[in-house]
Amino acid sequence: MLITLDLDNVIFNMKPIYQKAFRQAGQEYKKQTSWDIDSVYEEEVCCNLINLWTSDYLYKMPVLDKKIPQILNNLMAQKDIKVLFVTERLLKQPKKSFQQLRRAGIKCTFDQVIDKPGLKSDILKELRPDIHFDDSPYVIKGCIKKSVPVVMISNNSTLYNHDLRAKVEHYPNLRAALIGKGLIQKTK
Numbered sequence: 208m209l210i211t212l213d214l215d216n217v218i219f220n221m222k223p224i225y226q227k228a229f230r231q232a233g234q235e236y237k238k239q240t241s242w243d244i245d246s247v248y249e250e251e252v253c254c255n256l257i258n259l260w261t262s263d264y265l266y267k268m269p270v271l272d273k274k275i276p277q278i279l280n281n282l283m284a285q286k287d288i289k290v291l292f293v294t295e296r297l298l299k300q301p302k303k304s305f306q307q308l309r310r311a312g313i314k315c316t317f318d319q320v321i322d323k324p325g326l327k328s329d330i331l332k333e334l335r336p337d338i339h340f341d342d343s344p345y346v347i348k349g350c351i352k353k354s355v356p357v358v359m360i361s362n363n364s365t366l367y368n369h370d371l372r373a374k375v376e377h378y379p380n381l382r383a384a385l386i387g388k389g390l391i392q393k394t395k
C-alpha cells in the first residue's frame with residue numbers, strides 16, 4: 208500500500224510564516240480565506256509571503272502535531288506500507304525538505320521525498336498512491352479530476368479549502384485522517 212503525504216499544513220505548521228509576513232508589513236495577522244493570496248491580502252503581505260516561502264525560513268516550520276513523527280515512523284515500519292512525502296514548494300529543494308522531516312524526528316530516507324517541478328496531481332497520478340493527504344484546493348481538484356484517491360485536511364486554519372468539503376472526504380488533521388482511513392488505531 209502506498210500512502211502519499213503533503214508537507215505544508217498537513218505535517219508542518221505554516222502559521223508562523225503568515226504571522227511573520229504580516230508582522231513585517233506592520234499589519235495584524237489575518238487568516239487565509241482563499242488559496243489565491245492576491246485576492247485576500249495586500250501587495251506587501253503577498254510579497255513578504257512569497258519571499259518567506261522561497262527562503263530557508265520555510266524549512267524551519269515546526270510540526271503541527273508533536274505525535275505525528277512517531278505515528279509516521281510506526282506506519283513506515285510496517286512491511287506492507289510505503290510512505291512518500293510529496294510537496295510542491297516553490298524552491299525545488301528536496302534535500303532541505305528531507306532535512307526538515309528528519310529534524311522533526313521523521314525517519315524517512317531521501318528517496319521518500321518528492322519535491323520536483325510539474326503539476327503535483329500529475330506526479331501523484333504517476334505514483335498511483337492508495338491514498339493521498341493534502342490541504343491544497345488546487346491539488347485536491349486535480350486529484351479528483353485525475354482519479355487519484357485523496358483525503359483533505361480541513362480545519363479552522365484552512366478556510367481556503369472549505370468550499371470543497373462537500374466534494375471530498377475530509378478530516379481536521381492528519382492524525383484524525385489516518386484513524387479515519389483505518390491506517391492507525393485511535394489512542395488516548
Ligand SMILES: [Mg+2]
Nearest residue numbers: 213215216342
Ligand atoms: Mg499543503
